[in-house]
Amino acid sequence: MFKNTKQPVGPHVxxxxxxxxxxxxxxxxxxxxxxxxxxxxxxxxxxxxPDTFSLAGFETVFARSNFxxxxxxxxxxxxxxxxxxxxxxxxxxxxxxxYRFPGNTLLGLxxxxxxxxxxxxxxxxxxxxxxAMGLVNTRTGLILVYxxxxxxxxxxxxxxxxxxxxxxxxxxxxIDGASEYxxxxxIVPLVRPAIATVAVFVMIPIWNDLWFPLILASGERxxxxxxxTQVFLGQFVTDWNAVLASLxxxxxxxxxxxxLFSRQLIRGITSGAVK
Amino acid sequence: xxxAAGKRRRRKPFPTHIFVFLLPATLIYTVFMxxxxxxxxxxxxxxxxxxGEAMFVGLQNYVTLMTDELWADRxxxxxxxxxxxxxxVMFVQNPLGLLLASLLHTRTLRWRASYRTLLxxxxxxxxxxxxxxxxxxxxxxxxxxxxxxxxxxLEQFFRPWLGLEGPAxxxxxxxxxWQFVGxxxxxxxxxxxxxxxxLIEAAHVDGATNWTVFWxxxxxxxxxxxxxxxxxxxxxxxxxxxxxxxxxxxxxGPNFSTDILGTLFYRTFFxxxxxxxxxxxxxxxxxxxxxxxxxxxxxxxxxxQRRIQTYDF
Numbered sequence: 001m002f003k004n005t006k007q008p009v010g011p012h013v014x015x016x017x018x019x020x021x022x023x024x025x026x027x028x029x030x031x032x033x034x035x036x037x038x039x040x041x042x043x044x045x046x047x048x049x050p051d052t053f054s055l056a057g058f059e060t061v062f063a064r065s066n067f068x069x070x071x072x073x074x075x076x077x078x079x080x081x082x083x084x085x086x087x088x089x090x091x092x093x094x095x096x097x098x099y100r101f102p103g104n105t106l107l108g109l110x111x112x113x114x115x116x117x118x119x120x121x122x123x124x125x126x127x128x129x130x131x132a133m134g135l136v137n138t139r140t141g142l143i144l145v146y147x148x149x150x151x152x153x154x155x156x157x158x159x160x161x162x163x164x165x166x167x168x169x170x171x172x173x174x175i176d177g178a179s180e181y182x183x184x185x186x187i188v189p190l191v192r193p194a195i196a197t198v199a200v201f202v203m204i205p206i207w208n209d210l211w212f213p214l215i216l217a218s219g220e221r222x223x224x225x226x227x228x229t230q231v232f233l234g235q236f237v238t239d240w241n242a243v244l245a246s247l248x249x250x251x252x253x254x255x256x257x258x259x260l261f262s263r264q265l266i267r268g269i270t271s272g273a274v275k
Numbered sequence: 276x277x278x279a280a281g282k283r284r285r286r287k288p289f290p291t292h293i294f295v296f297l298l299p300a301t302l303i304y305t306v307f308m309x310x311x312x313x314x315x316x317x318x319x320x321x322x323x324x325x326x327g328e329a330m331f332v333g334l335q336n337y338v339t340l341m342t343d344e345l346w347a348d349r350x351x352x353x354x355x356x357x358x359x360x361x362x363x364v365m366f367v368q369n370p371l372g373l374l375l376a377s378l379l380h381t382r383t384l385r386w387r388a389s390y391r392t393l394l395x396x397x398x399x400x401x402x403x404x405x406x407x408x409x410x411x412x413x414x415x416x417x418x419x420x421x422x423x424x425x426x427x428x429l430e431q432f433f434r435p436w437l438g439l440e441g442p443a444x445x446x447x448x449x450x451x452x453w454q455f456v457g458x459x460x461x462x463x464x465x466x467x468x469x470x471x472x473x474l475i476e477a478a479h480v481d482g483a484t485n486w487t488v489f490w491x492x493x494x495x496x497x498x499x500x501x502x503x504x505x506x507x508x509x510x511x512x513x514x515x516x517x518x519x520x521x522x523x524x525x526x527x528g529p530n531f532s533t534d535i536l537g538t539l540f541y542r543t544f545f546x547x548x549x550x551x552x553x554x555x556x557x558x559x560x561x562x563x564x565x566x567x568x569x570x571x572x573x574x575x576x577x578x579x580q581r582r583i584q585t586y587d588f
Contacts, residue, residue: 011378017278019393088300116572121561122311148307178354208401210517230403262392
């Protein structure tokens with residue numbers, strides 16, 4: 001469709017310029033992480049060259065912290081939370097969008113309140129609940145809190161998308177004798193782009209959260225990447241090699257995951273947007 | 276199977292499936308979110324008595340927070356900073372997001388996916404990473420910003436922005452914009468994808484320019500998203516704690532110039548340095564945040580969303 005069409009110059013110029021604004025800080029950190037201290041300061045814009053190449057920062061990071069473990073912790077917590085959020089959230093969204101029952105609107109509002117009210121405001125009580133359940137310094141505790149945190153937005157957004165699925169489709173399935181559970185699983189693939197978008201929006205705050213790991217799971221065995229990086233950076237703030245290396249180590253996995261995931265996300269949104 | 280379902284429909288049995296669908300989400304949400312919020316509000320009406328027992332004091336904590344000389348300066352300062360932060364983000368990030376989305380939605384534009392992937396990238400990074408990255412880049416020690424500014428002859432305007440009382444808050448707001456502009460962009464872009472192509476094609480055939488198409492067709496149709504983006508920005512700025520904690524510390528320096536309600540809540544609740552943690556006053560700060568957020572949300576729901584027309588295609 002777009003082959004041999006004249007490309008609009010203005011939009012490209014602006015988009016490329018803004019892409020540079022986005023990329024510059026990230027690339028600057030990445031290239032300097034692999035350089036010796038002197039080169040970081042004397043030639044910050046140059047990529048690491050044979051005579052400036054150094055892994056000193058990474059050696060410090062691996063000797064003084066447990067990055068692979070932090071990464072596994074973050075990954076486990078995020079994936080399990082996302083799975084629970086999407087499954088239970090899609091179920092609730094489907095019920096709210098599909099069935100007329102007393103209290104439907106009220107329940108919808110109740111569940112949506114959490115989009116607006118940051119869960120952190122209830123930290124005091126969350127801490128006592130987690131303590132009472134014996135889940136301090138466990139990944140389970142964080143997963144439960146994050147599931148509660150992600151549900152409101154998921155339910156709210158999926159509900160709107162599920163409303164847009166043509167009613168005839170569901171009625172046809174009902175006439176064909178499909179159970180309500182079966183119809184739910186028929187509707188889910190139709191709102192896949194919305195699910196992918198919601199997954200990204202909900203995943204980011206979970207992966208990146210500093211607050212709850214700090215309060216609920218600050219032990220060395222359950223530290224997440226975000227908390228681990230924060231603690232490490234606080235201790236090594238004057239060691240530029242180590243700072244740049246730990247920033248790089250924390251960034252690279254998420255950037256790789258994002259590159260893999262975003263293609264699917266974009267394809268999903270552009271090809272199958274529910275209209 | 277067909278017959279069974281037919282029978283079920285005729286008899287209209289108790290709708291168990293509705294409960295099955297709703298129960299897991301409602302349960303987790305209630306136990307780990309709503310109950311703690313309500314319980315925290317309850318806590319704000321108490322104060323520790325002489326023996327450490329909880330004493331009901333009504334709204335006294337709120338009065339103390341707003342009028343007592345030990346608290347009032349910090350509270351009103353944090354509130355003002357919170358709103359400054361919100362307005363900068365609102366009027367820089369969201370117009371920029373809308374602009375990027377509409378540029379991406381230009382007809383016949385190539386490399387859309389690449390642009391989107393790139394522009395959304397910083398949103399994936401944590402406040403901790405972004406805060407440190409910008410701290411390094413703005414650092415006079417490394418001299419990156421100064422060096423870049425001298426390339427265009429502006430080096431005399433360089434300042435260590437994060438360390439100065441005046442510009443520190445604005446600098447942090449702009450760092451937030453850099454990080455999160457992808458979110459309004461994604462939301463606006465997704466909304467634009469929902470506009471039928473034939474509508475836009477028809478306008479172009481009738482000789483409408485891109486500018487006209489944007490303001491007369493696209494913008495009115497994505498108005499509901501403008502409301503969502505606004506309210507998300509408003510609420511999100513109460514979560515900016517992480518960035519300020521990372522770059523400026525819990526004391527939100529210099530001289531509390533970047534102190535927002537989030538950092539005030541943290542210091543009050545958990546204590547910091549010589550100050551002891553005060554759970555009931557912490558809950559009071561949280562209660563104030565709750566009220567401020569609720570006011571904004573109600574304004575959005577009743578002042579905006581009810582009046583906005585949505586179109587289904």
